[in-house]
Amino acid sequence: MTPAIGRRAAFALGAAALTLPGLVQAQTVRRNARLVIGFPPGGSSDVVARLYAEKLRGTYAPSIVVDGRPGAAGRIAVEHVRDAEKDGTVFLQTPASMLTVQPHVFPREVRYDALTDLIPVSTVCTFPFALSVPMNHPARTLAEWAAWSRAQSGETPWASPAAGSVPHFIGIMLGRRLGLRLEHVPYRGGAPAVQDVIGGRLPLFIGVLSEVLPQHGTGLRIIAVTSDSRFSKLPDVPTLAELGYPEQSAEEWFGALLPAGTPAPVVQGLHAAIRSAAAQPDLVEALGRLEFLPTTSDSPQAFADRIRRERDLWGVVVRESGFRPEG
Numbered sequence: 001m002t003p004a005i006g007r008r009a010a011f012a013l014g015a016a017a018l019t020l021p022g023l024v025q026a027q028t029v030r031r032n033a034r035l036v037i038g039f040p041p042g043g044s045s046d047v048v049a050r051l052y053a054e055k056l057r058g059t060y061a062p063s064i065v066v067d068g069r070p071g072a073a074g075r076i077a078v079e080h081v082r083d084a085e086k087d088g089t090v091f092l093q094t095p096a097s098m099l100t101v102q103p104h105v106f107p108r109e110v111r112y113d114a115l116t117d118l119i120p121v122s123t124v125c126t127f128p129f130a131l132s133v134p135m136n137h138p139a140r141t142l143a144e145w146a147a148w149s150r151a152q153s154g155e156t157p158w159a160s161p162a163a164g165s166v167p168h169f170i171g172i173m174l175g176r177r178l179g180l181r182l183e184h185v186p187y188r189g190g191a192p193a194v195q196d197v198i199g200g201r202l203p204l205f206i207g208v209l210s211e212v213l214p215q216h217g218t219g220l221r222i223i224a225v226t227s228d229s230r231f232s233k234l235p236d237v238p239t240l241a242e243l244g245y246p247e248q249s250a251e252e253w254f255g256a257l258l259p260a261g262t263p264a265p266v267v268q269g270l271h272a273a274i275r276s277a278a279a280q281p282d283l284v285e286a287l288g289r290l291e292f293l294p295t296t297s298d299s300p301q302a303f304a305d306r307i308r309r310e311r312d313l314w315g316v317v318v319r320e321s322g323f324r325p326e327g
Contacts, residue, residue, distance in 0.1 A: 036081050094254065097166050159196065161188075162186055
């Protein structure tokens with residue numbers, strides 16, 4: 001029996017169910033739920049999870065708490081949900097790279113498969129990366145920066161938030177396309193790298209746009225973004241695709257997943273509740289303050305297809321980059 005829910009939520013869930021393949025009836029859960037993340041409090045993953053947990057309260061579960069399980073670069077949280085109850089009371093929010101990049105970067109450490117050990121439900125938001133240089137750097141465009149780099153003796157240092165991260169591979173492939181001799185400097189997170197760019201100790205940082213946007217025009221200069229279209233707050237900053245490098249276009253997303261074996265009606269119930277939450281103006285506004293865009297998948301199957309497609313793509317990128325973290 002489907003538990004009683006509010007009239008508005010019931011309408012939203014019922015309408016979503018009618019559009020799903022097989023007309024699976026969406027169902028909520030009766031017990032309180034946990035939304036598991038792999039990163040500590042205060043970061044963007046935690047903030048996004050708390051925003052959604054509040055919106056999903058009553059539409060998916062009576063109450064939802066955010067359960068942070070940091071460690072092993074986020075893998076501990078994924079493994080915890082993989083092994084959790086299969087009744088919908090435990091679900092995961094994770095960055096895309098945990099599912100699409102890390103299996104190629106850390107093949108011995110990653111002990112899960114997003115498509116067999118978990119059930120993809122939906123993306124919850126997306127956000128782009130940006131290329132930034134010190135404010136006093138002579139280059140104002142990517143072409144000028146490339147020309148400046150070629151004029152330097154030896155390799156030009158540049159930074160990303162972590163070795164094996166999406167920005168790291170964007171930089172590797174872009175450097176090859178530009179024919180540059182670059183030296184990657186991995187940091188533990190974007191914040192310290194941003195400070196070194198502002199201080200002029202690094203000539204280039206590739207990282208999450210929201211981490212550099214507040215300093216744009218004062219401490220640093222953003223010269224390109226990796227999104228498919230220009231960012232509304234940076235109308236004069238081109239995309240990599242515009243500059244002739246569409247293969248380096250990339251956006252990170254956070255996605256929700258359930259343990260494999262969770263009943264299909266519960267999967268559809270969470271999917272419909274996420275779609276409803278993402279359309280609410282106050283959540284859109286709150287995510288906008290992080291420079292994140294609420295985006296959801298048309299169906300759980302569409303999300304699974306996206307993971308498979310992007311995982312295959314990043315496999316090629318990692319192999320071609322020659323990256324060997326365990327070599």
